[in-house]
Amino acid sequence: MRRIFASALLALSPTLVAADVVPHVSYGPRPAYLIDKLPEGTLKSTLQACAAQTPAASTFSIGHRGAPLLFPEHTVESNVAAARMGAGILECDVTFTKDLELVCRHAQNDLHTTTDILTSDLAATCATPFAPATGGTPATAECRTSELTLAEFRTLTPKMDSSDKSATTPEEYQGGVAGYRTTLYADQAQTMTHAESIALFKSLGTKFTPELKSPAVEMPFNGFTQADYAQKLIDEYKAAGIPPSDVWPQSFDLQDVLYWIENEPEFGKQAVLLDASYRAAGFDHTNPETFPLDFAELRAKGVNYLAPPTWMLLTVEDGRIVPSPYATEASAAGLNLITWTLERSGPLSSGGDWYFQSVADLTRDDSMYYQMLDVLAQDVGVKGVFSDWPATVTYYANCMGL
Incomplete structure (x- = not known):
């Protein structure tokens, strides 16, 4: 079968990564491009003064699905790129197949938009077959990993x-494909199981933040419970x-987090509750x-x-x-804050999108990525930032000693 890689990454191309060799970190041109757009002031001069620094990985910089600004998400290539940009933590969004194997996909039901399933021999397995626009x-279409065996998924x-x-x-x-993304690096990208992501990330010298994704199927599934x-x-x-x-295991479901705290307390110490209060x-x-969460009760x-x-x-x-009352109250309760997702929005000349809604009135161009990041780091005090292009966050973290 195509692209099956064995234990210890033996089948990974040596041009991608050599097992147990931490990659050289490079920023590339994007951080400087964004810094050049900043208005004159302390932030710009501080970041410019770090131009000659030696790039190094930082756990403040978290690869969101790897580096999906340019690479297909949750692939070997996307995560190698993120590690090469200094992401000190990498993410595998975890879901499961028909035969209950864990794989890296942002959602159990996203195969129709993230793979070629609709043009493959597996199109007939889709929960909702392709229906043309009329x-x-x-x-429309909906295709799930839970309709495929691991062998088929591969x-x-x-x-x-x-x-x-x-x-x-x-x-x-x-x-x-969004105009600010590209298909240039999509050729022959490799999917991963969760176990394979662990082996890859370990070889890259990074840490781990898996997210347990909400199932698109009713649980228990073939006897497989949420626990x-x-x-x-x-x-x-x-x-x-x-x-x-x-390891920082994540879930939007508080019950998953509490399960880890009770049953795997060493892992539960760093379990991350993803907050969907905005819903x-x-x-x-x-x-x-209006806050649905009681921060003190969570602690x-x-x-x-x-x-x-x-x-x-x-x-x-x-x-x-400035920090929002939400940020102030969560921090006061003793919660460590991590946030998502920088550079998911593309060019910001029109004020940004969903991720910028609270600062849209001030958003004029891409320099807002660094202005937002500076307040998150210095005033809110976040412990880490997910990014679709980790070099931006890595540069800032290295410059600011994070």
């Missing part, structure tokens, strides 16, 4: 996450001999009366890490970006 109705070719909603054929549906799922994720780190202190009716990150239950999206941690006062 009239005002967009093209035959898929990853691609940039995209879909053309106006498509009338499965081939056309493969398009729709089995949460436990299997941890068991694969234990089998690989990874110290719990190197709650009436939520306002500047009004504590009392043993939760040490909380990870909201970047915009929830920031607001604007008197024309300046």
